[in-house]
Amino acid sequence: GRGKGPKDLNFTTFKEKEQGKRKNTLLLLVVVKCFSFFLVLFPFSLNVVKFKSFGPFPLPWKSPIMGYETESIYKSLRSTLDELGYHQALSFDSLYLVKALVADLIQTTQSLKHYKELSQKTLSKCNELEVGLQPYKEDNARLVQECNRLHKKLIAQKDNHEDAQKELKFKLRQSESEKESLEFNTGELTARLADVEKECLKKNQRIHELQNVILKRHPHRNLTSSKSTWGGKGDSAVTFESKLKASTSLDSTVHLLKQADSNTKALRGEVKELQQRLDNKEYVIDNLQTKLNTRNTEITRLTSLLEGGRPVAAVIQDHTGDTVTHPTCIQSQMFCTCNDKPAAAQAQGCRFTCLEQRNSQLEKKLKECLRRQHDAMQHALRLSDKNKMLEVRLKSVEQSKDSEKASKDMTELQNKISSLTKLIEDLRKENQNQQNQGRYTSTKTKTSFTTSKSERESVQLREKVEDYKILEKDLMSEIDRLERENTLQKTYITELEYKLLQCLNSKEDLERAVKVKDALRRDAKEQGGGGGTVTSTTCDTEHRFEGLIKERDHYQKEYAFIVDKLTAIPLRTHTVSRELPLNNLSNLILERDEYQRQSESLQHVSDNRSDTVHCELKRRLSDQGQEISHLKHKYRLLEQEYADMSSLKTKYKFLEEEYRREKAGFTSSRQEPFTRDEETDMSARRRGGSPNIGTGVDLDTYLNLQEERDRLYASNVKLQEEKAELLSRLKRVQIDACSMNEDRIRSLESERCHLISKQTELNSRLGELEEENRGLKRKLYVHENELSEERNSLNSIRRVQEQTDQALLSFRKTHDNLESQIRELKDQNCRLDAEKDSLVTQVESLREDNARMRSCMMSLDGQKDSILMTLDSKIDLISRLERDMCSKDSKIEQLEDRIAKFKTTVDETLNLNKRTERELKLANSEVERLKVELNN
Known part of the structure; x- marks a missing residue:
């Protein structure tokens, strides 16, 4: 729930004022009843004055009609009248009437005192609240704006914090992957060091064995002649050089294997990089999704602000307790019907009808804004469908590999975009001209209705300009997207060409390997006729050669498998060479x-x-x-x-x-x-003997x-x-x-x-x-x-x-004269709308992919403006209600003056009644004296 803001305080003060008004009206009713009571008593006093006698009125104590109850009533009523200061005579016929009137008088005096005290208290509270209400009125809009601004800052800070957290997580994953790769490299290097140490030991042992063989062969060199020295220095040196060269060939093969390992490591590194890029893109998508959710919550919050104020009918129902049905008396119908109201109340009701009409217009505008928002969402869905269709078309273009057609399409699109930018500039110029015309007409008419019309036209033109700007941004984004797709098509074509070259090279390598194998077999067959020992050695060499070929084929298969994996990764423009040593x-x-x-x-x-x-x-x-x-x-x-x-x-x-x-x-x-x-x-x-015998x-x-x-x-x-x-x-x-x-x-x-x-x-x-x-x-x-x-x-x-709007009421008399001008302006507006529709039909083909965020922002701005307008209207309503309260206070003062005058007249009538009663008493005394004299 929300806290109690200045808007709620204004409403409470307004409610208290309305309660004060109700109490004042009750006081007026009491005074009217008192006046009617005095009017009832006044003719009775006049009838009593006609007797003109100076004696006291004869008391009906000993009347045979009177009983015990009437006697007690008469005594109590006489005592109450004496306490109240009414010493006039009381007849038996008017006993019950005077009793009822006295009871009503006591009740009305008590209620009058009570309500006077309440009215004084409420007036003091109303003055205090009016003193404290003014700064709240001034600070209301400012506080709302500051609240919205702080809310936006808070959302921005949240977004920044989430971005920072995601960047740190991404860096942490990068560091972990680098750590794993370094640990893997260190493990491989340690394994290679162990292998190198083993190879060094083997080579040292081999060197010692060769040295022992040379030392063993060296003493037999003198046994044979110089011609038959096959195991001499020359042969041993040649064999040693051949062994050294063989060892160098083995080193070269080891170097090639190491280089193949390095290539595989590079490929693994590339795979990891691609995985990291994919993770980064997923993080970006998640971040954008969270931002979109926060934007939607902000939109809902701003829409809920529109429902903050209370309608006028609810306030009237609080005052009256019933629903008001008359259209001209929404605020003036408090305690009686419309026919019984004075002219001021009817004027006030007319004002409230105007306010209700204004409120209904604002509600219609709000509904229209919501409808536009719904249309914008539908348009966005249509644009997404069109985007999918365009993606399908682009995939077909990629399969067809028509890069020349794509370049031509790009040039055509660029030409279209340039023409559209020119058209948009022309539309901007026309819009500026129309705005200037609208300003000129607004200054020319100098009336409320015409100014409102021109403002509406200017607002419509501004909205259309904003739509054109959105279209421009849509077109620019579409151009960028098409260029990116064109680059992706080109890279895909280069990848296919590279794969074809790899296939051709692999085929040539296989053909060469087969040729070399056939040549080796032929050489082995040719050398096979030179003894059994040579054939056995050739068989061994063939077996070893076949083993080497199998190993070579195995490594080639592994290399092809790695290449297939890398080519399966999409959007890779060029692969790094993996075979160059x-x-x-x-x-x-x-x-x-x-x-x-x-x-x-x-x-x-x-x-x-x-x-x-x-x-x-x-x-x-x-x-x-x-x-x-x-x-x-x-x-x-x-x-x-x-x-x-x-x-x-x-x-x-x-x-x-x-x-x-x-x-x-x-x-x-x-x-x-x-x-x-x-x-x-x-x-x-x-x-x-001879050596050859036997x-x-x-x-x-x-x-x-x-x-x-x-x-x-x-x-x-x-x-x-x-x-x-x-x-x-x-x-x-x-x-x-x-x-x-x-x-x-x-x-x-x-x-x-x-x-x-x-x-x-x-x-x-x-x-x-x-x-x-x-x-x-x-x-x-x-x-x-x-x-x-x-x-x-x-x-x-x-x-x-x-x-x-404030001066609108004073210009109602000129409404008939301005209707013709309004019709002309409507005709102009229709013409302008027709022109705008023709322009929109030309630009609608290009209005496809870019009105999402802008439409949301526009809806937010419109909602904010509508909120501000509602606040302004409510502030105006409060000011008008304050003026009405002042007018009612002045009326109450006038009524109080009238009551004072009525009191003076009542006092005068009472004095007259007292005089008449005295004269009646004198007349009665004279009548009794005359009766006595007549009896005597």
């Missing part, structure tokens, strides 16, 4: 994304005024994206060649290990027969073994030559790839410098656009000043309307 290329891609973001921000700031510059930027960015995709393709080719070389390296490594095993077995088998031959030769020489089979085996050794040595030499060729070839490929990458990096750096220079140009362009924005803000400030001036003029017109 070079940091320079990744940096260039990041710079490209930054330039794209900057171009989008410039597009939003410049308000569609630098389309050509943005088109050039987008074209260059698309060219750069194509060049980067071309570089990706080249790098994939190089990577494929590198994979082929690494597979050849692994194959050669396995062959070399197999050869070492065979060589080690051969050396062990060769040394044993050699030692046996030496022992037999030494024993034979000691005995004195040992023919041993010599044949020895010769066979030497031949096999020479054959194996020749094959070893061939393998070493092939290895040297492959190494030289690999070095050449690596040098060519590095040179190509360096050249490409230099070209990209030069392009980056060029783009940076373009960025400076764009920044300068942005500064110019900001200056233009400042100029537009200045213009907006000027227009706002003009609007405030128009509002001031509207307030002045309202003041003039109040003055004219």
Whole structure:
């Protein structure tokens, strides 16, 4: 419930005044009754005066008709009359009449005293309340305005507090997500450190094993000749270099795997960012929903303020106790019918009828405002339906991918908007001209009715101007929305093109992998004829190669799955490259994304005024994206060649290990027969015989073994030559790839410098656009000043309307003469309405999506104005009631003067009655004396 404000205090004071008026009327009734009583007594006294005798009136004590009761009544009545000062004679015939009159007189005198005291008390209270009522009247409107202003501030503070809380919650979630990501990164880094330490230990152990193998092979170097030193320094150095190169190849693969991990982390980070953006948008939607709810509650509160005042019929019912039925006597019908009222009361009733008519007009206006609000809500629902239809149409446009048609539509819309802005400016000028004409007509007529008409016309014109402003804002918002949708269509097209390129690249990679696999199988088949050991090694290499291909396919599937997830996220303009292992290329891609973001921000700031510059930027960015995709393709080719070389390296490594095993077995088998031959030769020489006696089979085996050794040595030499060729070839490929990458990096750096220079140009362009924005803000400030001036003029017109309302009663006689002028003004108004309707039909096609908040604000302003008008009307009513009370007080004073005059006349009549009674007593005494004389 609300507290007791100044409006309620005014009502209580008004009620107390009405009660005082009722008491005054009761006093008047008592005085009238007293006067009628004296008028009844006056003829009786005149009849008594006719006797003209000076003796006392004979007392009817001993009348036979009188009984005991009448005697007691007579005695009590005589005593009361003597107490009251009425010493006249009392006859038996008028006994009961005089008794009733005396009782009525005592009752009326007592009630007169009582009501006089009450009237004095009420008059003192009324004066006190009138003294204290004036400041409340003055402060009423101010307090209401301050209350509304404080309520608005409180709502704004609540909104700010909720926004701050939501921002803090969003920051807290961001910090929590960053904390989780950092903890995840630290866990991965610790795991990687443990893996690196393990790899370092394994590599150290491998180095120690290789050193032990070299030390074991070193003492056998002098056993053979210089020609057959296959395990000498040269071979060991070559094998060590090959192992080092193999380890470098493994490092490169590890580097590629790490880079793939980093790409997956980047993708996860992007997913988290997108999730955070989605959460932020949800928070914004919730905030806007809460604000809308608070706005609706504010609207309901302001509408409830309209129901704060009491109607006039309720006040009359409080005074009378019954409903008033006569239309001309709503406030004047207190205690009697309309026919019995004096002329002043009828005039007062006419005033109250005027007030009731005014109140009914205000109620009609309020109903019309509510109807307009309902129409505005229906219009908003229609606009939402149209918005959904437009969204469906835009989706169809996105599916059709007709970007050229969209650009043409945009140009057409811009042309339409420019034409509409011109039309709106023309309408504004016409509205100003019409306002000037309305002011001129209002000053020309100088009457209340014509001024009210012109004010209504001006209010209608202002409402239409506001509607046109709302239409303008609707059109601007529609333009912005269409431009955003156009940008979304373009980004969707670029995404589709990028996906097509990815599909093509994946197909080419698969084809290359199949070709490499076929080539490796052919090489394995060609080398399969060179002994059982070589075939076994090739089978092992094929199995390992197939395992590597399976792992490569598994990683490719995972990468495709991640790419599908990222592409499923909507409104993502460009994806970051996930396969480039070079940091320079990744940096260039990041710079490209930054330039794209900057171009989008410039597009939003410049308000569609630098389309050509943005088109050039987008074209260059698309060219750069194509060049980067071309570089990706080249790098994939190089990577494929590198994979082929690494597979050849692994194959050669396995062959070399197999050869070492065979060589080690051969050396062990060769040394044993050699030692046996030496022992037999030494024993034979000691005995004195030849070494070949009885040992023919041993010599044949020895010769066979030497031949096999020479054959194996020749094959070893061939393998070493092939290895040297492959190494030289690999070095050449690596040098060519590095040179190509360096050249490409230099070209990209030069392009980056060029783009940076373009960025400076764009920044300068942005500064110019900001200056233009400042100029537009200045213009907006000027227009706002003009609007405030128009509002001031509207307030002045309202003041003039109040003055004219006060002077309306004096101009009723000229009503017949002004009817013709009113008809002419109505005709003009009809013509203006017809013109306005034609203009509205032209602009209605563009009046679609933007009258929601403005309509709410307009309804609030209208309700506030209606509240203020009702308050002003109530204050005027209170002032008029105060004037009526003053007039009634003056009437009461006149009636009191009349009562005083009546009292003087009554005193005079009483004196006359006393004289007549004395004369009657004298006459009675003379009559008795004469009777006595006659009897004597």
